[in-house]
Amino acid sequence: MAENIQATRDAKHGMALAVTLWAIMLVSVAFFFKYDLPELASDRQSQDTLYYVILGLTGVAYIVIQSLFAFYIWKYRHRDDAEGSYWHESHKMEVAWTIATAVILVPIVFAGLVIWDDVKAAPPEDVFTIEAVGAQFQWDIRYPGPDGQFGSWRPELYSLENYLGIDPDDAAGNDDIHLINQMVLPIDQPVRILLRSKDVQHAFFLPHFRVKQDLMPGIMTSVWFTPTKIGEYEIACAELCGLGHYRMRAFLSIRSQADYDTWLAEQSQAN
Amino acid sequence: MSEGHDDHGHGKQSFISKYIFSYDHKMIAKQYLTLVMFMAVVGGSLAMLVRLQLGWPGQHAQFWETLFPAGMAQGVMTPEFYVMLFTMHGTIMVFFVLSLGPVSGFGNFLIPLQVGARDMAFPFLNMMSFWTALPGAIIILISFFVEGGAAASGWTAYPPLSAIRSAIPGSAMGQTLWIVGMIFFIASFTMGGLNFVVTILNLRTKGLKMMRLPLTTWAQFLVGILGLLAFPALAAGSILLLFDRGLGTSFYLPAGIFIGDTLFPHSGGSPLLWQHLFWFLGHPEVYIIMLPALGFTSDIISTFTRRPIFGYRSMVYAIVAIAMLSFVVWGHHMFVSGMSPFLGTAFTMTTLCIAVPSAVKVFNWLATLWMAKIQFTTPMLFALGIVSFFVTGGLTGIFLGTNVVDIQLHDTYFVVAHFHFIMAGAGLFGLLAAVYYWFPKMFGRHMNERAGKVHFWFTFIAYYGVFFPMHYLGISGMMRRIYDPNTYDYLKPFQNVNTFISISAFILGLAQVIFLANYFWSMFKGKKVESENPWHANTLEWSTPIHPGHGNWPGDIPEVYRWPYDYQHPDEEGDHAPQWQPPAKVKAAK
Numbered sequence: 105m106a107e108n109i110q111a112t113r114d115a116k117h118g119m120a121l122a123v124t125l126w127a128i129m130l131v132s133v134a135f136f137f138k139y140d141l142p143e144l145a146s147d148r149q150s151q152d153t154l155y156y157v158i159l160g161l162t163g164v165a166y167i168v169i170q171s172l173f174a175f176y177i178w179k180y181r182h183r184d185d186a187e188g189s190y191w192h193e194s195h196k197m198e199v200a201w202t203i204a205t206a207v208i209l210v211p212i213v214f215a216g217l218v219i220w221d222d223v224k225a226a227p228p229e230d231v232f233t234i235e236a237v238g239a240q241f242q243w244d245i246r247y248p249g250p251d252g253q254f255g256s257w258r259p260e261l262y263s264l265e266n267y268l269g270i271d272p273d274d275a276a277g278n279d280d281i282h283l284i285n286q287m288v289l290p291i292d293q294p295v296r297i298l299l300r301s302k303d304v305q306h307a308f309f310l311p312h313f314r315v316k317q318d319l320m321p322g323i324m325t326s327v328w329f330t331p332t333k334i335g336e337y338e339i340a341c342a343e344l345c346g347l348g349h350y351r352m353r354a355f356l357s358i359r360s361q362a363d364y365d366t367w368l369a370e371q372s373q374a375n
Numbered sequence: 376m377s378e379g380h381d382d383h384g385h386g387k388q389s390f391i392s393k394y395i396f397s398y399d400h401k402m403i404a405k406q407y408l409t410l411v412m413f414m415a416v417v418g419g420s421l422a423m424l425v426r427l428q429l430g431w432p433g434q435h436a437q438f439w440e441t442l443f444p445a446g447m448a449q450g451v452m453t454p455e456f457y458v459m460l461f462t463m464h465g466t467i468m469v470f471f472v473l474s475l476g477p478v479s480g481f482g483n484f485l486i487p488l489q490v491g492a493r494d495m496a497f498p499f500l501n502m503m504s505f506w507t508a509l510p511g512a513i514i515i516l517i518s519f520f521v522e523g524g525a526a527a528s529g530w531t532a533y534p535p536l537s538a539i540r541s542a543i544p545g546s547a548m549g550q551t552l553w554i555v556g557m558i559f560f561i562a563s564f565t566m567g568g569l570n571f572v573v574t575i576l577n578l579r580t581k582g583l584k585m586m587r588l589p590l591t592t593w594a595q596f597l598v599g600i601l602g603l604l605a606f607p608a609l610a611a612g613s614i615l616l617l618f619d620r621g622l623g624t625s626f627y628l629p630a631g632i633f634i635g636d637t638l639f640p641h642s643g644g645s646p647l648l649w650q651h652l653f654w655f656l657g658h659p660e661v662y663i664i665m666l667p668a669l670g671f672t673s674d675i676i677s678t679f680t681r682r683p684i685f686g687y688r689s690m691v692y693a694i695v696a697i698a699m700l701s702f703v704v705w706g707h708h709m710f711v712s713g714m715s716p717f718l719g720t721a722f723t724m725t726t727l728c729i730a731v732p733s734a735v736k737v738f739n740w741l742a743t744l745w746m747a748k749i750q751f752t753t754p755m756l757f758a759l760g761i762v763s764f765f766v767t768g769g770l771t772g773i774f775l776g777t778n779v780v781d782i783q784l785h786d787t788y789f790v791v792a793h794f795h796f797i798m799a800g801a802g803l804f805g806l807l808a809a810v811y812y813w814f815p816k817m818f819g820r821h822m823n824e825r826a827g828k829v830h831f832w833f834t835f836i837a838y839y840g841v842f843f844p845m846h847y848l849g850i851s852g853m854m855r856r857i858y859d860p861n862t863y864d865y866l867k868p869f870q871n872v873n874t875f876i877s878i879s880a881f882i883l884g885l886a887q888v889i890f891l892a893n894y895f896w897s898m899f900k901g902k903k904v905e906s907e908n909p910w911h912a913n914t915l916e917w918s919t920p921i922h923p924g925h926g927n928w929p930g931d932i933p934e935v936y937r938w939p940y941d942y943q944h945p946d947e948e949g950d951h952a953p954q955w956q957p958p959a960k961v962k963a964a965k
Contacts, residue, residue, distance in 0.1 A: 124836065128843075132839070135844070136847075139847035140850065141851075142852050151779050151782060154779050155774070155783070158774055158780060159774075162770040162771070173741060173744070173759075176747070177749065180748065188681055188747075188748055189745070189943060190683060190942070190944055192682070192683035192685050192686070192687065192940065193687075193688075198686050198735065198739075202734075205734040205735070209773075212773065212777060213723060213724055213727050216723055216777045216779045220723070221720075224716035224719070239633075240634065259632075260638065262631075269633075302631075302632070303632055303633055305533050305536070309786075311852035311865065312865075316783065318713050320712065320713045321628075321632055322631065322644070322646070338865055340854055342785070344529045346536060346542060346543045347454040347455040347458055347527070349458070349856060349858070350857035350858040350860075
């Protein structure tokens, strides 16, 4: 029995573990400088700021705690003859690190609440509204057309021809523009996207715009944001929706106001 | 101690009453662990196939077709097969490995031994609990072979995908069997939880006050309560889901669902209800998996640092706080679901509260290491691994608990990384540490140390290799549960990261073969234990004979005189004073 413990006290493993922990810590932190959020293309800078603040704080905590942990493993390995310690209670220390942790978290929570309020607030007056309908496995995008009004829809009207269930008797629907897997938006103009699902849950994810919102059957959800960068982007489904979930992808093009207007006029004509 | 240990006051037992329908908590624990190892091999293999696809999308050798003629025809994995793989990986690992192992397995084994009881409070219920879990596991395994394959709506089984048969192939018979299997599992777990709570409250030996319990048993006590309160919500939810699937009810299904040119006649329900019910269980479930591992860690670290656990009292308060908070944080899984934004605010606040007791635990472990005399046994290495994982996974929880940051990271690989460290990593390492540590008590033999250390090194490094890079994928925007990330242009640059992860995963998987071989080899050929307390530990289980019989102690149950952490006590001779040692032995000089 005694030999068994002796054999396992092998301090080499302690040194190796300490070095491994340090190495993992350094490498894992270093790669955070290589991998970053996708380039931001909307006005949701504040979300990113909070992300970087948390990354900084937790990064420091990660480095300090893992290093200290590794240091103790290194320092207190294999000291059979050394003096031990029975000290195991310190009310002061317990209180100190409880409060310290709480104090660090409070600003994160409050900053988060303020930004959350911002993100979830009602959109500005000049917002314009389009609709994105999720169905296995495509995104149907609908623009209200020149009249600014969506035609009403009913699930009873869903069919392969009337994919969005638009009511043919509603005149407001006559000029609606219906695109499949394609969305075009003007830069610097707040946009609200109404989200509905025809079948299962989906999630409308714009990685470059810091926008994600589930499509919940039976509930109309929405998001709003302002694009700030001209370019071509991708729309992803981020909630498992079936075997084709991975290919439920659409394209988002952000254009100058002039280009957008031209595009919209073309679409209306084609309608 | 003599070898004639099996029949203290219980007469001769037949093979069936000893090994099959045993009432002995120790045998039931071994039955659970055997089941867990089998399920872990299945669940782990599913993960290997997931990584095969993600590492090299769409390019697999022809021979896979012989194994999976439908799922991998011509060596190309189908998307529906892929979805089934990760669904069943999650289900099996969360419920049938990480819950059944540390809780039903080690909870059963340790609670009576650590509280000084001859068995669980309700031995028959305990036996029933195993014989309910086993059919549950078998039903889950059978579901792979029914038409349409096993369930494929994620381990979270969100309706309508899980409620409407035509929504995905796995939503046919496979999903029904998933629900039935889960109901068996929940019934089993509830019986177990009841036993845990009653045994710990009522059957403690003389002198064993609650605040003298080892942290392992404290954790199991809270897990019993969590299971009793949380799992019934999922049981009820699952039965309602079954009704929606088979009886035409609309608990989770609103009007206007249109799949495959069919408008479904349901109306009035909401899939959001399922999310609430599921996560009301789902979040406590995370702690059901984690708390035992944290308990093992505390006890193992104390033993092998030859130090009392630092801040025992605050450790107890911390896990009690974590357990209580776990019931009021479930909404952080639903920040982008469309529930009221006010709830998002509330759940952020409750969620970040959990960081405080969690940090307290880490600081206490660090303080325990201070001035330690660390013995790097295999169980100790795994316990230290848990501390590292707990720090890594705990910190990433702050990102996800903050609703604003979660908008971007929700349902990305950042989440996958996070829970594989905090829950799966701690749970898996807790299970492994516990097996290495208590193996001598279970089988009277040691596991091979050399093989154990090789196992640790490959597992620990590969684990970081698999799951840390997933953070990078997550912040780069890669979604969970996608069959081929290269569908998206913006994700194409990260294929090399995925390939790296897959190679690490295969190393991680192969390393577990070392463990399984060591386990079964040591059971019969391992070095025999020479004393009842080979680690010189203080907890009560080490006062039983090398081969404890049914009833655990041949004579009277020992009385407890102290807490379980008297290592290096200045007034005691020797470096440790076990709980059953009277406090009289004061050094003469003092």
